[in-house]
Amino acid sequence: MQTIELVNLDAIGEARRQIEICNACRYCESYCAVFPAVHSKRAYSDGDIQQLSNLCHNCRGCYYACQYTAPHEFGLNLPKALAEVRQESWQNHTQPSVIATVFHRSGAALSLFVVLAAALLVWLIQAAPKSSGEGFYSLMSHNAMVVLFVPAFTLPILLILLSLRGYWRTIGGESIRWRHVVGAFGSIAKMKNLSGGHGDGCNFEAEDAFSNRRRLYHQATMYGFLLCFAATSVATLMHYGLDMQAPYGFFSLPKLFGISGGVLLSIGTLGLASLKLKADRGLADARVWGGEMAFVLLLFVVSTSGLALYFLRETSLLDELLALHLGAVLAFFLLMPFSKMVHGFFRLAALIRDEQCKA
Incomplete structure (x- = not known):
């Protein structure tokens, strides 16, 4: 697919891992447009991850509310994960x-x-x-x-x-x-x-x-x-x-x-x-x-x-x-x-x- 060629698979894979954990938790459901979009799906294509990353405004509320950030073994940092995908989606499509x-x-x-x-x-x-x-x-x-x-x-x-x-x-x-x-x-x-x-x-x-x-x-x-x-x-x-x-x-x-x-x-x-x-x-x-x-x-x-x-x-x-x-x-x-x-x-x-x- 075109997505695979344009955006780093490691960044997309890490964002997908964290999004799947967020979808199971659902604590941040009302925080912004990202989480209702996450919860509307069960599986996420590379294109879905790029779309979610551009819905994110990097407000960071989800990070400070999250119980799964480091030092938890899940090590969630969704603002950073989405920021890296978002950045690559901008610069590599240009x-x-x-x-x-x-x-x-x-x-x-x-x-x-x-x-x-x-x-x-x-x-x-x-x-x-x-x-x-x-x-x-x-x-x-x-x-x-x-x-x-x-x-x-x-x-x-x-x-x-x-x-x-x-x-x-x-x-x-x-x-x-x-x-x-x-x-x-x-x-x-x-x-x-x-x-x-x-x-x-x-x-x-x-x-x-x-x-x-x-x-x-x-x-x-x-x-x-x-x-x-x-x-x-x-x-x-x-x-x-x-x-x-x-x-x-x-x-x-x-x-x-x-x-x-x-x-x-x-x-x-x-x-x-x-x-x-x-x-x-x-x-x-x-x-x-x-x-x-x-x-x-x-x-x-x-x-x-x-x-x-x-x-x-x-x-x-x-x-x-x-x-x-x-x-x-x-x-x-x-x-x-x-x-x-x-x-x-x-x-x-x-x-x-x-x-x-x-x-």
């Missing part, structure tokens, strides 16, 4: 997978290199004869931005869609109905699976103490990103559809969406990075800690440099800030298929498949 592997092992170095290279490219374009545009477009023309960023966005999205197609086949996905999508997006919008089953939160950073901070930081990051994307989309519509040229005023939709989104994104990513520093690495895939942290910090640089660019646009720092911001955005787009950004797409697919299985 092509070329070698880039994903490098990112997750040396994410900080790769991100820094791509950001600096992209910033240098933007700076060289800025150094060309200036255009007659206003605001930022006096430094870099609108057409130059389109030529640079449209391929940098569309090609990574295409790679993500191709990887999702392979993953969907692996987990046995069926024809998608509207109700499946609505149910999955409902879970994502509320971050339902980070609520600890009873709304008290998860145990990510505080061991057996409950906290909703991770849930709130995730929501700030997600909604901040969506607002920034909305700002770009609305500005594109205004530019091409309504012939309303940038720059736009503070109370325009692009600015309101962009500034509020940037603030939420900066708060969310900084909060997630701080929680990640406190969390026990032994309950996750420790091999890729650096890559995950690099992705969070790259998002932070994108949002914070964008805010700085807006508020310091009248200063002598404009050229450098524009190069840094556009370089960070370009790096984010280029690395998107190989970074943890894809976890959102894979988790959505896993949640849709979960809705199908419930039907």
Whole structure:
């Protein structure tokens, strides 16, 4: 089967062993979406294990509630087991997978290199004869931005869609109905699976103490990103559809969406990075800690440099800030298929498949 070729059999085998013990115990039945899905089956294919791994949000509540963790002979550590399968399901369905592997092992170095290279490219374009545009477009023309960023966005999205197609086949996905999508997006919008089953939160950073901070930081990051994307989309519509040229005023939709989104994104990513520093690495895939942290910090640089660019646009720092911001955005787009950004797409697919299985 395709699954056997794509994901390490040792990781899948260990996750299956632990899931079978969980299915016999059933103590954690109401904790998150993973356990009802586990309890709905008696045997688990490799695709089932990958789907379950992407349902897991690594909240760790099951670990601290479990009576079979080490030093018990069963030695359960389900968050870690599922994290290792989940990681491999992301990076090995992405092509070329070698880039994903490098990112997750040396994410900080790769991100820094791509950001600096992209910033240098933007700076060289800025150094060309200036255009007659206003605001930022006096430094870099609108057409130059389109030529640079449209391929940098569309090609990574295409790679993500191709990887999702392979993953969907692996987990046995069926024809998608509207109700499946609505149910999955409902879970994502509320971050339902980070609520600890009873709304008290998860145990990510505080061991057996409950906290909703991770849930709130995730929501700030997600909604901040969506607002920034909305700002770009609305500005594109205004530019091409309504012939309303940038720059736009503070109370325009692009600015309101962009500034509020940037603030939420900066708060969310900084909060997630701080929680990640406190969390026990032994309950996750420790091999890729650096890559995950690099992705969070790259998002932070994108949002914070964008805010700085807006508020310091009248200063002598404009050229450098524009190069840094556009370089960070370009790096984010280029690395998107190989970074943890894809976890959102894979988790959505896993949640849709979960809705199908419930039907």
